[in-house]
Structure formats: C-alpha cells, structure tokens
Amino acid sequence: MKIQKIFHYAYIIFAALxxxxxxxxxxxxxxxxxxxxxxxxxxxxxxxxxxRFSKKMEDNNNK
Structure with missing residues (x-):
C-alpha cells in the first residue's frame, strides 16, 4: 500500500510540471x-x- 501512496503524489508532481x-x-x-x-x-x-478510491478500499478491508 505504501507504493500506492507514492503514485498518488506522483500525480501532483505531474500536475505541477x-x-x-x-x-x-x-x-x-x-x-x-x-x-x-x-x-x-x-x-x-x-x-x-x-x-478517495483507495480510502474506500481500505475501509472495506477493515470491515
């Protein structure tokens, strides 16, 4: 899951570029x-x- 968070911030970096x-x-x-x-x-x-999607998946896994 940590690599997924890195990709989240890669989108922001690409947006800035x-x-x-x-x-x-x-x-x-x-x-x-x-x-x-x-x-x-x-x-x-x-x-x-x-x-948002990863947050939903995380909440579903915790249930």
Missing part, C-alpha cells in the same frame, strides 16, 4: 499551453479520485 509547461508555452503557442493545462487538471482529478 504541466502547469510549469503551460506557463512557459503561454506566449509562444496558446494551444499547447491549453493542452498542458488540460493534462494538469486531469492529473489533479486523478490524484483526488485515486485517493
């Missing part, structure tokens, strides 16, 4: 910047979704 990528590309090519922001939003969603 995509936001940085969007900021650097904003003045050059906005379409690529929007794509990076979309991936950042997706990575953030996946972080919260996976965290």
């Amino acid at each position: 995509f936001v940085y990528d969007a900021i650097t590309k904003w003045s050059d090519d906005r379409n690529k910047a929007y794509m990076s922001l979309l991936f950042a939003a997706l990575a953030t969603f996946m972080f919260f979704f996976r965290k």
